[in-house]
Amino acid sequence: MRPPKKLAQACNGRPFNFLTESVGDTATTAHIFGGCHMGISAENGVISTNHELFGYPGIYVTDGSAISANIGANPSLIITAMAERAMSLFPDRTL
Numbered sequence: 001m002r003p004p005k006k007l008a009q010a011c012n013g014r015p016f017n018f019l020t021e022s023v024g025d026t027a028t029t030a031h032i033f034g035g036c037h038m039g040i041s042a043e044n045g046v047i048s049t050n051h052e053l054f055g056y057p058g059i060y061v062t063d064g065s066a067i068s069a070n071i072g073a074n075p076s077l078i079i080t081a082m083a084e085r086a087m088s089l090f091p092d093r094t095l
């Protein structure tokens, strides 16, 4: 019996997989990141440390594309934390 089936049997679970992986031999992930990674300057990043797009003042990126690399864990809380930090950097105009 193949390891996934053995593991499923051991923990009374059901093994399943994405069709693209089992038939297409193509790794699949629901955790898509990157594309607008953070940097010190436009030389090494797309956004600055306050999430502003280099060269486009006033445009901010605060979604999963701001995460530079796979964090190896469920990402929603990290995306939320980074977005909250980015928003906390805006001056509080209510004061």
Ligand SMILES: Cc1cc2nc3c(=O)[nH]c(=O)nc-3n(C[C@H](O)[C@H](O)[C@H](O)COP(=O)(O)OP(=O)(O)OC[C@H]3O[C@@H](n4cnc5c(N)ncnc54)[C@H](O)[C@@H]3O)c2cc1C
Residues within 6 Å of the ligand: 030, 031, 032, 062, 063, 064, 065, 073, 074, 075, 076, 077, 079
């Ligand atoms: C099946 C599945 C299971 C997952 N399970 C987990 C989990 O258990 N734990 C976890 O932490 N993460 C999980 N993730 C990953 C997590 O959902 C994503 O990493 C996270 O939602 C990404 O956040 P985001 O803000 O980058 O994009 P999204 O959450 O995708 O938000 C993008 C938003 O932009 C909107 N939008 C798109 N185009 C436009 C447009 N042109 N104009 C206006 N709005 C637009 C969309 O409708 C959407 O609301 C899972 C993902 C999937 C697909």
